Amino acid sequence: MSVERGTTAMLVRLREIVAQGAEPIGWKVGFNITAAQQKLGIDGPLAGFLSSNGLLEDGAEVSLDDGPVVVESEVAVELGEDARTIVALLPALEVADPPDLDQDVETILAGNIFHRAVAFGPRVAINDPGAGRVLVNGEVEHVMAPGDTRGHLEDMVEAVRRRLAAVDQDLVAGQRIITGILAPPHAAHPGDRVRLELDALGGVELLFA
Numbered sequence: 001m002s003v004e005r006g007t008t009a010m011l012v013r014l015r016e017i018v019a020q021g022a023e024p025i026g027w028k029v030g031f032n033i034t035a036a037q038q039k040l041g042i043d044g045p046l047a048g049f050l051s052s053n054g055l056l057e058d059g060a061e062v063s064l065d066d067g068p069v070v071v072e073s074e075v076a077v078e079l080g081e082d083a084r085t086i087v088a089l090l091p092a093l094e095v096a097d098p099p100d101l102d103q104d105v106e107t108i109l110a111g112n113i114f115h116r117a118v119a120f121g122p123r124v125a126i127n128d129p130g131a132g133r134v135l136v137n138g139e140v141e142h143v144m145a146p147g148d149t150r151g152h153l154e155d156m157v158e159a160v161r162r163r164l165a166a167v168d169q170d171l172v173a174g175q176r177i178i179t180g181i182l183a184p185p186h187a188a189h190p191g192d193r194v195r196l197e198l199d200a201l202g203g204v205e206l207l208f209a
Contacts, residue, residue: 018051046163070187086157099114131145137191191208
């Protein structure tokens with residue numbers, strides 16, 4: 001199985017979506033956790049895409065009619081004019097299909113790494129998101145110390161760059177990258193209000209119905 005073939009199939013899907021009128025937003029890091037990488041037999045995180053088709057407003061209501069989803073709390077970065085420098089951070093919540101790690105890597109990539117949608121919170125020109133917490137229905141479900149989020153952002157940008165370069169694709173100025181999970185994903189239930197708060201950035205939340 002080939003990460004490059006899977007990434008190529010994922011980019012074909014992106015081009016089809018853009019041809020139908022969607023706007024590319026940027027990229028997502030998949031499997032930033034070592035244990036998941038080992039299970040899949042890969043040497044680092046994978047890269048998927050973000051488009052306007054899956055862009056949610058902060059505070060949006062997400063229907064569960066199409067099946068179960070998990071909510072992943074992440075830090076998003078925005079790239080500067082050189083498409084390398086991180087110029088701003090944003091809190092982000094990704095909505096994804098529950099991951100099926102019995103699928104092979106090519107299938108996972110061709111399906112855009114289980115991605116459904118993403119919501120961003122405030123954009124702040126800062127390089128450290130600070131401490132944070134995930135709240136479900138007002139109750140703290142997980143707490144992140146500052147060291148949990150500060151060090152890996154540039155590494156995740158480089159991981160995406162490496163995956164894209166392998167298939168002759170470049171990062172572009174202004175793109176956003178969600179950089180992988182900060183806490184265990186939350187399996188959403190009807191009525192849930194899931195919120196990520198990062199001390200230096202603010203918060204973002206989604207409702208599920």
